[in-house]
Structure formats: C-alpha cells, structure tokens
Amino acid sequence: MSFVNYHTKEINCKIVYYGPGLGGKTTNIQYIYQKTSSQNKGQMITLNTENERTLFFDFLPLDLGEIRGFKTRFHLYTVPGQVFYEASRKLILRGVDGLIFVADSQVERMESNIESYQGLERNLAEQGYDLARVPMVMQWNKRDLPNIVPVEDLQFQLNKKKFPAFEAVANNGQGVFETLKMVSKSVLLNIKGGLE
C-alpha cells in the first residue's frame, strides 16, 4: 500500500517486477541503477544465490523529483523467478502498489511465462488483491533474440486484460524506463489517501 505523508509531502510506492526465471527482472533494475544519479538512488540490495540467481529479492530505492509538490520515492523490488521460490514471491507482493510483468519473448519460454502469470494471479488473489485494480504493465523482454514470439501472440496469451505493454531489450536499456514510467504514472494516479 502506498504511503503518503501529507505533513512532509512525501509519497512512497512499492513497485514489483514479476515474471519467470531468467526473464530479465534483475537486469531491468540494474539498468535503472546504472542510469540514476547517485544522489537520487539508495543502495541496491541483491539477495542472490552463488550463481547470481535472485534468492529472495532485489531492492532499489529511487528518490525522484516532485509532482504537484509531493516528493516521490519508488521502492523497486524483483521477485525470484525460479518456480520453487513461490513462498518468497508471495511475501514480496505484500503491500504492492504497481506491477511490471517481465515476460521472456523466446518461444521456448512461453510456457514459463504463462505459468508465472497464473502464479501472479493466484498469489494476488490469495492476498486479497484484484488484478484488475492493481496498476500493471507488461514488458515483452529480449526482443533482440532470434527465436521470439510475435507481440500479437504474447498479447493474446498473456495480456487478455489489455494492460499497457512495451517491447524491451533490458540489457541495453531499451524499453526499461518506458515501462517504469508507465507503471509509475498508473501508481500515482491510483493513490487514494494515506497516513497523515
């Protein structure tokens, strides 16, 4: 749940990158970290396994500028994508304000994309969220690879709710900020009230 401090005019929001393992969630926030000026970012936390797979979560706090006099702070999290970390994914979704679903565009990863998306729906429902009410953006990642699913097929199979969607190549930054900006806008527009 977003946190609005009317006294200090601050907004804090939690955005979670969700998706199948090796889809590029960590790459997204690593790129954001690299491109953000040092005074606007906190320490990036990565809880990895020895082979650099996300074990629990990655975390990047971003202090952006002001909007209508409110200072905005986004907390970016990634979930571990590997199937057996389901319990961790559920924990990280608690208090989520916005979601970016990072799908791997490769043909052979389509089944994993679908499985992950279904897991997301299930995990949100378990925690009382209605996916239709949580701001969400789809990212079709790895568009530079040769064996990729056409965007129309990705839309058909993964985006029946017609969330905004962006093509991306996260490791060179293509589509990374476009996706984040879109979900940020939706999250800010979705803020209802807060703790004074």
Add this chain to the structure above:
Amino acid sequence: MKSMNLLEKIRSVLDHKKSGISARIFLSREDGITIYDSTQNQTTSSVSALVSGVWQASEALVGLTNPSQNILEFRLGFDTSSQGILLLPLLLSGKKYFLGAIYKECLNPGQLKRQLVMIKEEMNLIFFEEPSLVKSKIQQTKTNSDQRKGFLFQEISDDEIDRLFTTGI
C-alpha cells in the same frame, strides 16, 4: 501531543528515546517503508526493506510449524555478544510496524534489548487510542474531490512523468 499527527508523535517519542540508547534505532512499516531512523543516510531505505523481508520470511517459517502463534509476542535477533540486530513487532493504529535496533561494540546488549522492549511498550501505551487517524484522513480525502473521488491526483500528464524522471535520471 493531541494536535500532532501520528508520524510526528512517533518521531517525537523516538527522538526523545534515541539519546538514551547506544544503537541505531528505527521503525519500519510492514511493507518496508521507513517511518523513523535515528541515522538517516543512504542505507535507510535498504534497512527497512531488508527488515521487512527478514521478518516476513521468519513469520512464514514459524507459520509452517505453528500457525496459531501470536506473532506480536515474537522478537527477532541476529547477534553476537557485542553486536547485532533486534526487531520487535508492534501495532500502531491497527497496522504492523517493526521497531529495531542495530548495535555494535555494545558492552551490555541485554540492557539494550530491555530498553528496546520498554520503548515498544511505551509506544503501545501512547498509541493505543489512535485507531482513527488513518481512516479519518482517507475519508477526508474522498470528500475533497469531485471527479475521481478519493484519489490524490485527478490526472497526471506524460510530461509531468517525464520531468519526474529527468530530475533523477
């Protein structure tokens, strides 16, 4: 105290307490947002995010073996005889928070832990009768808007979002 809002009250209480305790003390919301940190620096947000993650994982672990436990009675420690971290959960205005201390080169960690427990108990007493603060603000916000009732912003342009990101990126 009556005219102060909840956050000011929390900060006031913890500011008053921090001088008597030889540790970094902080209060984080359940979802990892920092409410108070006696050492404000670049690690502040990270501390709260990690605290939230560690607590939630521990809570889930306990739930596997004994789901009926009252989690508010638990504490979470990671320490040696002179340094470590202690987390205590508490409810303020019906929401869960974590009161924590990070300490090092501490001669008497037992005393420090007792001090933190006392702060928790004091906060429980001070904020026991504050359940309506969050709700009243939300209701007030809902009545302020004519078009999209209850929302902080009526609309945000793409240019505003671009400016927001160009400030920091």
